[in-house]
Amino acid sequence: MKGNILNIERYHYTDGNGIRIMVFMKGCNLRCPWCSNPESQRYDRQLAFNKNKCVNCGRCIPACPQQAIYMDNGKVYMNHSLCHNCGKCVNTCFSDARILYGKEMSVDEVMAEILKERSYFVRSKGGVTFSGGEAALQADFVRECSRRCRLEYINTAIETAGAVRWETLWHGVEYIDEVLFDIKTLNVVDFGKLSDEPLQLVLDNLSRLCDKGKKVRIRCPIIPGFNDHLEFIQGVVKIALENGIEQIDLLPFHQMGSYKYKSLDKPYAYKEEKALEKDALIPFAEIIREKGIKCLIGG
Ligand code: SF4
Ligand code: SF4
Known part of the structure; x- marks a missing residue:
């Protein structure tokens, strides 16, 4: 079995607990105009x-x-x-x-990269995070890698926007220890600008993961002029409370991927937008914490 891999990066301190090795998968079914990994969007090289x-x-x-x-x-x-x-x-x-x-890698090749870093997973209580792109689109591959990680007692996480069929999502995450579930908007019209799937599919998938007992952490990129408002945060808090989710991370919009658009000859709609300071998100974080939910800014 081969995966379509963008790259494998070591020593990440975000995107899960402890020190992580990140396996970035290529290909995404969303079209977020602020994307900081535009090189991950296409499925092909x-x-x-x-x-x-x-x-x-x-x-x-x-x-x-x-x-x-x-x-x-x-x-x-x-x-x-x-x-x-x-x-x-x-x-x-x-x-x-x-x-x-983009390159094809076998499960054995990816596992060999993961196992090289085993000692720091153990010391930091870290592990592997599958990200993208949309990692859930390569559900067979993620499933097999995470199953092999479980046999090796290595913690796994996946970052997903959840805009895939439930059967596909569950197939990909069944052996995953923690799901980092992106919520970008709760507005149906705005969601339609990002995806061909309905927003309700995403929300249903989130609830079904929780019903299955999967550990889920919500992550919200905060994008100026798109979702940087109270109503969105309050809506996400409500969803977290309804589903027993204990953590919501806020990811401030940044410009670190802007040079990539130029190198790929792609237009970048957010090139004039200023990065958000972490401090600007403190009021949102306080609203979340007031409800007893853990919140990291930049998690
Ligand atoms: S620039 Fe030419 S050599 Fe380089 S990838 Fe494109 S077609 Fe191939
Ligand atoms: S011309 Fe530029 S891109 Fe081409 S080989 Fe030289 S440094 Fe690299």
Whole structure:
């Protein structure tokens, strides 16, 4: 069985308890315009060209069978519409200006990466978090990896927006220890801008996970002008109380992924928006904590 993996990152202190190894899966069925991982959205491989790192040596030009790379006035440019994402240019570049996002990995290969870090999981009570993209879309792969982790006594978490069929979601999370469940909006019209699935599917999935006894933590990205208002927070608190959920994390909008849009030649609707300071979310966190629910800002 192969997974479509974006990358595997070590030493994360968020996205679950303790120190985590993150397995980012490629492919997403949402279209959040503020996404900080735009390289994870497409299912297939995708080349990024970071112009800021390019020293205009031109070594990549003859490597490209598509003639997608060219030089003009001593500067190297790229025509993304010609690129077939073959990756032949990547190894010619010594400046890391070219990255091919996405690779197939077997369960054994991913497990080998996870097991290398076993000692720090044990010391920090950490583990593995499957993220994305939408990790639940590769439910077979996540299921097999998390089943193998359970046999190795390694804690697992998954980050999901829950906008998939219940059967798919449960198949993916059955052996997962904690579900980090993103809620981005409770407004049906706004949700329709992000997904082709109905908001009710997401809310039903959340309740069904809780009914099954799965440990669920809600996570809300707080996006200026989209959901940074009291009504949203109060609605999420209500859902948490109804489902016995003990923690809601607030993730302030940031700009850390903005350079990636440029390197992928994608428009970025939030490029002028300022990052939110953590302090700006303290009033929201207080509303959550007043109800006896734990709240981390940036969790
Ligand atoms: S990925 Fe392939 S097609 Fe795209 S620029 Fe590189 S060599 Fe050319
Ligand atoms: S090989 Fe790398 S540094 Fe050289 S021109 Fe191509 S992208 Fe730029």
